[in-house]
């Protein structure tokens with residue numbers, strides 16, 4: 001049984017999460033060896049706004065994951081999100097090279113590279129590119145043209161470009177925390193590797209990851225990523241609305257949301273049962289708040305977010321062709337009855353996705369907010385994550401750490 005050891009770091013708006021895991025090459029099962037979870041610092045809506053804070057939060061998440069797994073982390077997979085990502089679809093064509101006009105992997109690579117060479121402004125760079133469909137001699141909608149006969153091969157690719165400076169800040173934060181980067185992808189695509197099945201992607205599905213600061217959307221059709229986007233709204237906005245309407249400290253608002261929140265506000269006849277006593281801005285003083293009002297505030301934000309998500313689905317041109325429905329991940333997707341409210345609006349199946357195919361410390365990460373990190377692990381393992389040989393690094397861990405500690409003492 002061959003394994004790959006893979007490390008992923010999810011730099012979120014709310015939490016930083018480092019996962020060390022082994023992926024079984026045959027079954028694709030993920031066995032989690034270690035998890036380092038720390039509150040995020042210096043990140044707003046997916047963007048690094050304070051690099052020193054971000055570095056120290058990532059470093060402590062890495063250290064925790066190393067301690068738990070006994071694995072010395074060297075190289076990691078990372079995913080980007082934020083409004084600095086924009087997506088587009090690009091078409092490019094090449095002439096089929098072989099004398100017998102049979103399309104080979106080489107032709108496909110050349111066509112994909114041609115799609116990559118679209119002109120993008122200097123300050124932006126491609127962070128994701130996947131062919132979504134091929135056209136051979138004018139015949140559209142070809143999934144895999146390998147071995148077909150033709151003169152002209154066109155590829156249509158989904159591309160995500162990032163603001164170079166903001167992407168670089170994310171990359172540097174990870175590198176300066178002591179880890180090299182294997183590869184970077186986008187968060188929605190990463191999360192899809194944790195919660196979607198091949199069948200979902202094949203039939204047509206929307207992945208919606210609602211985190212603390214962003215909502216990442218990925219629409220799959222015919223097995224490929226068709227459309228992706230990032231909305232600058234997340235669970236933090238739900239909490240902020242409570243702060244503003246009820247004039248409460250952020251911490252209290254978050255507590256109310258997590259303990260009494262619902263996306264559907266049921267009117268309550270019993271006034272006493274409707275009242276919650278919560279910590280106010282004045283230390284030691286309680287404030288009485290109405291649960292109905294709390295949930296009306298959450299409902300308004302939830303309904304607005306659902307409309308924004310629906311707009312994106314319409315914009316993709318795939319509305320009506322998504323029988324596998326909507327799969328929700330991310331922490332904020334757990335707001336009670338959010339899925340129900342969404343179901344009422346969209347008329348297609350809506351379900352909450354938790355990372356699938358886990359063994360080991362699976363109960364630690366068996367929740368929707370770990371979709372991005374676990375998805376990165378699976379995606380990384382398919383992109384040449386470390387092989388079994390590298391497991392020896394685990395045994396060096398303590399020796400190396402001691403060495404580092406002594407060296408730091410002397411410096």
Ligand SMILES: Nc1ncnc2c1ncn2[C@@H]1O[C@H](COP(=O)(O)OP(=O)(O)OP(=O)(O)O)[C@@H](O)[C@H]1O
Pocket residue numbers: 011012013014015016040045046081210211212213214215234235236239254257258261329330331332333334335336368369370
């Ligand atoms: N049971 C729950 N009900 C409502 N909201 C919840 C619940 N559990 C977590 N959340 C919210 O989920 C958000 C955090 O989600 P998550 O951990 O996926 O974010 P993140 O990955 O750090 O952020 P992002 O992906 O936006 O950068 C917080 O706003 C938190 O309040």
Ligand SMILES: [Mg+2]
Pocket residue numbers: 010012013187211212330372
């Ligand atoms: Mg997230």
